[in-house]
Amino acid sequence: MNIEQLQQQYNEKRRREKRKIFSFQILLLVGLLLFWEVTTHFRILDPLIFSSPRAVGSLFITKITDGTLFPHIAITLFETVVGFILGTLLGTLLAISLWSSKTFANVMDPYLVVLNAMPKVAIGPMILVVFGPNMLAVLVMGVLISVIISTIVIFSAFQQVNENYIKVMQLFRASKYETFRHVILPASTPTIISTLKVNVGLSWVGVIVGEFLVSSSGLGYLIISGFQVFNFTLVFLALLIIIVLATIMYKGVELIERKVLEKQ
């Protein structure tokens, strides 16, 4: 009886705490938007550069109604999702090939270090020249930016698998492939999924930079074209859409992570 009451009190306290945090979060958001609106309205911040929430909102509605926004969103979203999946997949495949041959792994080691250290966006212009100013170049950029780091992280996860699991497999005379399938891959699944989370962010960087360069469509293109004609309302609109989409994608991957890890 008494215990139950205490339990209720405890739950009530937790709920109140949660509600408090959430209302502060909303308050902060409203505050920021209000600050933005007021400062640009009274020209404390230059509305030409900083636009205003109202301007961004009305542009959003216009662009939705005339249907000129959706294609850009779809293209960027497609590029990011494909770049993200390909980057992780290729990274995993590369990690598998490194794992399958110690010699190969040792030979590749310095190259991986260099490629990882290199800022991938620096070769953006090269990619543009080689693949032409089209979606392929953007995809390559999106993949390139995440593939090396995925390879390194996943390969090191493969190497960290407890030796004794491998010993158990050897004792049953398992082949290298069987060892991989039954031990290495399932043991590394949590790491592979956490690289997915990193790659969501990286793919967005790659795709937006790619669209800056290719400059024909997508949200990155909207930012660049808005910037060129000094239409910063458009820049902010594109930016806000990117933020929302990237967050949704990240949360989606988190959901997948929870589902997969639950199973294990």
Next chain:
Amino acid sequence: MTYLEVKNVTHHFFKEQQVATALENVNFTVNSGEFVSFLGPSGCGKSTLLSLLAGLLKPTTGSINFAESDVEIGYMLQQDFLFPWKTIEDNVALGLKLLKREEDRSIVDELLEQFELAHTKKLYPPQLSGGMRQRIALARTLAVKPTLLLLDEPFSALDFRSKLSLENFVSDTLKQFSTTTILVTHDISEAIAMSDKVFIFSPRPGTIVKSFIIPQEVRELTPFEARNAPAFQVLFQEIWKELDSDEY
């Protein structure tokens, strides 16, 4: 009947800076169906010996010969090392699957039934206690019907109570299967309670310094009862002295 003969086995580990001698001139034989223990301090090369017997390592010199050509080795490690991503059933069936003997799969159910763990079939290893997991590991090892069983301190990671009950359980099970078994341990009581023969290992480089035959009256008892037998105490003192004199 001699089942296994180890002759003049010496094993080195090569490193860049040094060569470590793990085993030096090890000689012994094991008879069919016998339970033999190797007793010695940590790091004396006992586990290396098991790896050699299992064929995971090749001895630098010397030979290891089996009486039969058809040898199936079962190896149980200090911890269970069950795969947490597989169900208990799949863990036990692992060896059969890898050795392409899936037709023998009925033994999995039989073993689980016999080990009174049939209800855990669909569970995952983290849901089981340490003692249960080690029993499952034994089931995984026995599922492939090994002709030689190697036990590498399989009870050392358990609490005392689970350890004692598991010792009884393993001893019982092995008597039924009459599997030739080699146990490696640093626990004197465990070695005496479970074995027919005990070999004493010296510290690194490991070599056999003495062997003890366990008296029949102790052998016939379960490991738990054996601990209370008068002959057990006598033997314990003798082995203790032997180990003590080796270390200094």
